[in-house]
Amino acid sequence: MVEKSLMNNIMKRLIYIILTVVVLGTMMYSCKKDGYFVGGDLHNPKINMTTYDWLKSNKDGVFDTVIMLIDKAGVKDKINKQGITFFAPTDYDIYNYVQARSIAMQRIDPEKKWTVDSMIKYELPRFADSIDMYIVNQTLQNDLLTENGTKYKNAKGKDVVVSYEPTDDTNLGYNEASSVRPRIVYFSYLFQALDNNVPASDIALPIGVRTRVQTSNAQTTTGVVHVLNNSHILFFYR
Template sequence: MKNIIKYMAIAVVMVIAFNGCKKNDYIVGGKLESTTTPLTTYDYLKSNRFKMFDTLLMLVDKAGLKDVINQKGITFYAPSDYSIDNYLLLRTLEVQNVDPSKKYTIDTLIKYDLATFKDSLNAYIVPSTVTYSSLTENGVLFKTALGNQTVISYETTTDATLGYSGAVSTLPRIEYYTFIKGGPLPSPLVASQIVDTVGVRVLCQTSGLTTATGQLNVLANGHILYFKQ
């Protein structure tokens, strides 16, 4: 992955959040773009102008998963290359507890753990179309292609770093993907109240894109691959 600014502007979809923004606009790195693309999910990620998915797509290619993320009707919550880098760093720290000279690299992952990547990528896929109209503030329970549960919510925010401004009358809304590891969910279900021991909650820095093959969302750069904590 090319060296780009680590902390790019959080890109989120906001319905009627800014004056002059149409309902079918969404924000990516500060630029308004259409919410639809004629490209497949794979090709759209490949065409990203910031080259934020080069490593992800390299792993997808090596694991033979291109057709998996291009399946018709799925929703893909894509981790960026930063999520992979975060995982490599975490694994390096783990192995260095045993041998300080060791390092866990992308080559290590490809050589020894490509099967794990192939299976675990299904944790980022919901085998149905997830749209804003199908979501609620408190979250809706879905099953991933891996078989786990995930809670996906579409929440209002008053966080200025996520697009809130007192100059607008409508609160921006943010999509969150909470991967459920196990344990009891709150009853009634409230996504923001799911504790860390039960689920890993990740903000979608880009959401609501319809590709030629399905729905695409991008998880925040701070996410760690495989929902590690």
């Protein structure tokens, strides 16, 4: 079953995270403004493969279920379109979604459950359409982003805000001994109109949802990838 495979993969990754968290904490201090992190290591942002191939090649399998759904929904060309930015969800974000759907269904029928298999059976058209929520039709490298954020249209024609904000959170690499504050990319999806004078850091429900990017500025041969953090819920489901 696809659902069992997803759960096994997530459990393996959780163990990996626990074992490496101390190492990551020290390595984060070396973060540079225009770099990006994969498993705590700083890399050159230039990647000599397409967005699809880069996600598929992830050594920890963080995108295995995402790639499977992309393949089954037939939207590989969407994320590989030249000159776009893809705010990529992870398998954790899919897990969060099926859990949230299950909880909502069980309020009506305690026996109901939503799974990845349910998505494959019933939701591939929705997935194919909703992947556009995560695509902006221009390349948004970190050095083009601002602290207060800029509005862009996603591929569905809806407003999103992308910002690049300094942080004092030690869990995100801040070190009081350093004169350089780390900066984090945020992807904010808007449910309502937002005044242009409102900074991205003030976006909150019911106006919109802010999602932190955990891996930013990956520049593939087809575009830019910013990977959303593992607490995101696919489709911004609520």
